[in-house]
Amino acid sequence: METLDPDLLRTFLAFVDSGSLAQAAASIGRSPSAVTTQMQRLEEILGEPLLAPQGRGRGLTPAGEDLVGHARRILAAHREAWLALKGARAxxxxxxxxxxxxxxxxxxxxxxxxxxxxxxxx
Incomplete structure (x- = not known):
């Protein structure tokens, strides 16, 4: 079983929050092609398409919609653990x-x- 890389989840949520791959790329300081590659990697790991053509852009598939809440909770737990451990040592x-x-x-x-x-x- 592969794991969900927090960096891939951050990229996914940047897309969700901004609504486009180009805006997601700008918000996380990556190129649009890097964001596309990361999204493809996440889809490969999960074995499900997360994005689908929608109008002139892309929208979330049902699997993408399902991932949003999980991704937010995973990243919140990741940050909480990091702060607890790093803060205790600072x-x-x-x-x-x-x-x-x-x-x-x-x-x-x-x-x-x-x-x-x-x-x-x-």
Whole structure:
């Protein structure tokens, strides 16, 4: 069984969110041909077409529609795991430059939240 590469899922969701391969390519900093190749690879792994011609562009097939929710949950879990593990190991010093207004209003809450999730960072 092959695995679903998070990078392929990100590309797929970039298409879903933008509505076109060209816009997906621009949003993730890849060429349209690279996005097309990644979409074809994902379809190959899943053994199902995810995109179909629709009007002047492409739309999702039923399998593509089914994948959207799964892809979002997989990437959310991937990010959550990465943050939990990476955040727990982050250590060192942080220097911050800001305006006095933000230092008085928004910064204290932001620093409290950051310190709670990154206890080894000073």
């Amino acid at each position: 250590a060192g010093r942080v220097a911050i430059g800001t305006t006095q207004d933000f230092a008085d209003s928004g910064l204290p809450d932001l620093l409290r939240a950051f310190a709670g999730s990154h206890p080894r960072v000073r």
